[in-house]
Amino acid sequence: MEFAVERTLLWIVLLPLAGAIINGLAGRYASRTTVHTVAVGSVAMAFGLALLAFVRLYLLRAAGEQDAKLIYTLYEWFAITVNNSQVSIPVRFIMDALGGAMTLVVSGVGLLIHIYACGYMKDDPSYARFFSYMNLFMASMLLLVLASNVPLMFVGWEGVGLCSYLLIGFWFENKSYAEAGRKAFITNRIGDFGVLIAMFLLVQAVGSFEFETINRHAVELAGRWAFGLPALRMTVATVATLFLFLGCTGKSAQIPLFVWLPDAMAGPTPVSALIHAATMVTSGVYLICRLSPVFAVAPTSMAVVAIIGTATAFLAATIALVQNNMKRILAYSTVSQLGFMFAAAGCGAFAAGFFHVYTHAFFKACLFLGAGSVMHAVGAHGDADIRQLGGLRRFQPRTNWTFLASCLAIAGVPLFSGFFSKDEILVGALSVGDFFFFAPWLGRVLFAVLVIAAILTAFYMFRLYFMTFWGDYRGGPSHDNAEHGGHDPHESPGSMTWPLVLLGVGAIVGGYLWVGALGLLHLHWEPWVVWLEPSLASIGTEHHTSHIAWALGLGTTAAVVGIGIAWSWYARKDVETPKRLKEQFPEVHQFLMDKWRVDELYDATILGGSRRLGIASANFDNAAIDGLLASASSKAVKGLSYLFTRIQTGVVHAYGAIMVAGIVAVAWWFIFPHARIDVQLDENGLARNPVHLAAGEGLGYEYQWDIDSDGTFETDWQSGSKLEHRYSIDELKPGSVVIFAGSGYGVHTKQSKLMPGEPFHLDENLLGSWQHPDEYFKKTYPKLVGVLPKIEADEDGGVIIRPNGAVVARTGKRIEREETIRVRPGESVSIGEAKLTIAGYAQATVAVKNAFGLISRDSITFTIARDSGSNAPQAYLGGTR
């Protein structure tokens, strides 16, 4: 095959995008026919190309290429640097087994829904805008599926969120619809934040954004502590997958971020079918399957996924029990079914979870479109209350049959598609066993809850079905805003029913892809699992026959029980059970009606809190920051200037008094000289020989220096305010000594006045400073160990040093205890190879005389470091070497 099939991957994404752009910019001016030709045509072509690519992939697989995939790289988007190497983010599309299956589902179901929408949206004034958004959605969703790396997938991921936002708020003139759209987008964004962080974690550990590379390194991810913090006790794999799962809970409406999906029903029904049932909301499951090797090595995350999935499945099912609007019931049903998918994925049954994505796409799309057909028939706008419907099977036979087929499928009645996928999910939960080594019982608990959720599913779906299609027609919605006021319901046009039929057929037979056409004969041949094998990880659980039996048995029972109850309560006329129950447990009913009051909880806590935080910030900004930086500072300036203006009173005595005070101050300054002496010090705060002394300057000052502060001035009065003097040892003040310790690698000073008769101990710190921090130097350089030298001043201003048994470690020679040495300030002594310098204090005095002949004095005391110039004799302690 010479022509590049790979290139089709690009066009699968680009064609719907082109359709979106054309309709978005020019659709307003074009005819409806043109608009839907462009919209449906582009999706149809994309579907055709997807089929082509899939066939190619299939042939490659059939030819024995296990890991077959189609790859097409367009260009480098951008690159980042990780650990000094470039990590490129290409615009690259890849179709492997998983992506191929998903592409077909998305483009196929998408195409049907597009066709359906041509009929459903026929009378909408914003026809072109609608199709532009729908096409943009297709492009984003296909990009999400086909992207080869996480950032590119993220483009699609946020793109579908955007389209969801635009389409939920499609009838934006209704403010609550627009608000529902915003809620969806922002909730999704919270999830996207998780994906973003997960991406960084993965790229830091793996050095690549490509799914394939990340999956290949999954095991390493499980061997690294997240953020390099062992204290966290979580591996990169665990933390990254948890963050990813946060993204999934947003996109796929799981606890805690599921609240947007029921509100999303504000969008036109085809949108609900396409985005909020069949495709977008399943992308969380798709993502988990995409990165299944990483999830598979993070049992903690898997447990979280499974628990959240199961809990969502249960919670949403309970809410769906009591709701009365068709689309709202279906929305909660979707949330619940998505929970099933996540439960499967969390239990390691990735293939089963993804199979449910596939079967669910058919029957849920069919259900939504069926609901749309019903609403179209009775003239309901937005949503239809099932209490006002009934008996529609007589008016809408096609809708009825397809709806029934889908209900049977979702309930898990044997041999319908949902049966196969739900059954596999239950098997998966039962078989997970020791994979959750921290809670081996978890799988059985999940199984039990899922079975209950399955009963509830069968019940509420058939409640919906019976109340809508059976019994007598109850007159439809109140007709104040309906388009078809007063007429009998009628079957929808062919453009709407044919997609229903196709989807309905899918809902019936779709499940046989799991067992294969020959599956009934060869029980072990599972084409779905085999096909997906290269793409999905395995956690190595075994499916015992007993597990399969339990799942089959209880799963089927659940369907039968649920349908049975619904039948006995709603299909037969005048049964009072539901009403009685409602009256008996009003709190429970209301609690479920109020959707567990999760929205209210979020409003009160997170949303309300955020809003209050926003208001608080704005107030803080006005009051504190602006108040402090702008108002307060300007007030301060104003206050000062007010003070100054107060001085300008115009009262002459006051001016006079101030002037006199000024004159006195100036006179004092002039009459009395101001002596100030400074000495130039080095970085260690020591003076260097020769010492630079400076005195404060003043008008007509003369200076006289007494460099050792002995009372006799060494210089005559002179005009220079600076003096340079080299201190000899004799000029240093006796009795005040400074100790330096150090060796070739540095110096550490310890200053202390030595008083005669008070022995001075080198302390540990100083000893420590003799040891170089570097390991190499520590070993090779001598250090003093044991007792430290003792230092004592004597009466004559000298210093006696006793080694006190210190050992020079390297040479191992012990210094004799008796050996002492006497040095004078300014001399240094070596103990082993460590050196000790005794520095001296000096005090200098300057006298300053001004033009009035008045004199003042100032003294300064400083320590003098030895300089290379004065080579005073040095002593060596510790004998010869």
Next chain:
Amino acid sequence: MSGYLLSILIWLPLFAAVVVLFTPRQSVGVIRWFSVLVMLVELGISLLLLTGDYTSAQFQFAERAVLVEKLGITYSLGVDGISLWLVLLTTLLTPLATYSSWTAIHTKVKEYAFSFLLLETGMLGAFIALDVLLFYVFWELMLIPMALIIGIWGGPNRVYAAIKFFLFTMVGSLFMLVAIIYLAVQYQAQTNLYTFELAKLTELVLPVNIQIWLFAAFALAFAVKVPMFPLHTWLPDAHVEAPTGGSVILAAVLLKLGCYGFLRFAMPLFPSASHRFIPTLVVLAIVGIIYGAYCAWVQKDFKKLVAYSSVSHLGFVMLGLFSVTPQGLSGSILQMVNHGISTGALFVLVGVIYERRHTRDLNEFGGLAKVMPNYALIFVVVALSSAGLPGTNGFVGEFMILSGAFLSEFFGERAPLYTLFAATGVVLAAVYLLHAVLKVFFGPADNEKNQHLPDLTARELTVLAPLVLFVFWIGLYPNTFLKSMEPSIKAFTDNYSAKLKAGDDAPTQRAVVKAAVNIFPQTVSETGMNQESEEKKADRDRNQARSDGEVEIFAQVAGGLR
């Protein structure tokens, strides 16, 4: 001519401004067209800069002339991969901003044109100058026309806003001036020569304790301009009061000069000090991101909302800068451009409805998507780009910045924490922008005044179209811009790390080595030596040699000493 390209670029607007001064005040049309034409010529000239060789970190189109020899003040100009895009952003946005205020400005058109032309000279000069003092001159030069634009053509509270803007920026700048002079004096103390040239001053190794003060002075000036939390308080006032054109330039270009200042001057000149300030500055940047977003969310004034969003967005830019990673820095520069485009467009868009309705109160609007579909389309696109939707420019910038922050060595183990907090800004951006979209465009158009608003005019479309083009260009193919930044960014990070390694503790270590050498000139007592045997003497010499060698090693470790 190419030898003087940058000079022409800088001085042409000033020349044109003088010409405008001599034009009769009544010929409003001539003045308007002339000024826009000059700005378009500027844009054309600046496009020639793209012919430079940005595969190296060398400054392109460099010019150098000595202005005051004795003081080392030079006229040195040059662009590299960093300033190139900011220059282009300036030359692109200036004509658009001027053109967008075509109908909004009726009074003193001549002075308005004069101010804008003068402003362009100041902005371009500041981006192109490579002499610190020259930079300072341009930096201050911008201040005056901008204050005038706010103070003369602004809203009701314009004088307060103009003075506030002027004082805040001025106070910061004065500290910087002192620091610049001190820097030159320090250079003179080490080399006996005065200089203000950036390249030479960068070589100066200053003790950390001095660096800290100088950096603080520079940082104050730049942080006010950026503006970083909590110095942002002049910004909402200035934006709200400024006319549309002024707001656009203020947001799109002027704020970038603060970020650019950090990148070009404060960080390379004082790496060790900036490194010490990074933990504080990063936290301020992140607080800015979140705080700005929260403040934006609750504003009732449309323009104030956009103004606070700038605080949030520039927090991202600063975060990227301080991460000192290649993608963090590239992302920052890209995000500066992005912010210029997106926020510039947002201000134009706010101006559009302000011109029609003379109010910016969000509660006054609603349902405009029906009335003004083109306007709504462009607004939503720009708002989403500002919120960093993938496929638009904002995403690439924010992604690079956040990944830079996450992977930054300088942030150490706090990097994930910083990133987590900063990334919440991405969520919050969606919150406040969609809040605005909802308020203005959705819901029923029940306010009668809104029901017959005309959609975008051809002029307004002309202004917005190029901006929308860049939204997608940068979003889809950012390599056009990123590739030419790479060498300069690499040079920046390499220099920064190297200087940091060498210079961080260099002064203290150097002092140590000197002190050690001075205190122990001859380490061993001469008297003892006579008694040493030949063998021991050899041993001692070996030790001595090693000891010397070690001093040598240390001198090298201390680095930057020779």
